[in-house]
């Protein structure tokens with residue numbers, strides 16, 4: 001089917017502002033890499049290490065030949081659950097006509113924390129819930145790609161989220177991540193001081209995902225901001241947590257404010273994922289399905305079987321993008 005990105009992007013009313021003036025996004029990220037596309041990380045301390053242990057992945061660069069194991073990786077796809085990332089690995093194997101890893105080898109089984117599957121040029125990795133869990137795996141994966149000398153690796157988060165005013169079962173491709181304090185930044189206390197980094201995603205990559213999405217009629221795809229909340233309940237303005245000290249009117253005013261800032265979904269990692277990949281010079285995007293329209297309610301009441309089907313939508317979008325890259329030998 002012909003690509004109708006322009007149409008979809010216009011329909012979603014996405015402007016340059018959604019990607020920031022440092023639309024460095026594409027060029028800035030490229031300029032941070034070596035001429036051959038391998039990562040050039042801005043941390044001199046790494047070159048002084050005798051060996052580097054990626055503890056949560058149970059990998060290191062002394063006992064593992066990382067270039068041989070992961071030098072051919074082009075896509076690192078991450079999502080919350082082990083189950084989803086195993087399913088995505090199997091889906092990609094089928095899509096690319098590659099043999100399924102016979103034992104579905106979890107490359108990071110020894111860590112007893114996460115799951116990581118490799119199918120050809122794709123690593124499919126679970127990251128758990130929330131920013132601290134996700135950023136721990138993300139930073140170790142960036143180092144693995146660095147030591148492996150992988151060329152122009154692309155990182156994508158494949159997630160679930162709560163939508164704002166869009167039908168449940170829609171896919172949102174994120175243009176920026178918004179923090180809990182409504183800024184397009186990721187905030188982290190470092191050495192006792194709160195630091196902030198911009199949290200925009202790669203514009204060209206999101207356009208490519210929208211093109212991929214145009215192959216599918218079963219669901220709608222939007223490009224918009226995504227709020228990365230630090231909590232599932234009060235942090236997302238829910239009324240149904242064990243603790244709540246605001247009214248329904250307060251909640252609705254908050255969600256309306258988010259919508260007015262160009263946000264169409266809420267999850268728990270977007271701003272950190274955007275900021276860390278951006279700083280490391282890695283092209284990155286996020287595709288999440290929405291499980292509920294938060295303007296209509298807080299509880300996720302859709303049957304599990306339907307939720308499982310919906311979770312396949314972003315997989316299909318990302319799978320089509322990967323297939324396109326592999327067929328064009330990029």
Ligand SMILES: O=P(O)(O)O[C@H]1O[C@H](CO)[C@@H](O)[C@H]1O
Nearest residue numbers: 079080129130159160267268
């Ligand atoms: O479906 P995943 O990828 O886990 O993402 C979303 O679901 C979790 C909360 O249920 C959070 O991690 C949120 O970001």
Ligand SMILES: O=c1cc[nH]c(=O)[nH]1
Nearest residue numbers: 160161162266267268
């Ligand atoms: O509402 C939702 C649904 C999934 N994940 C979230 O973080 N929030």
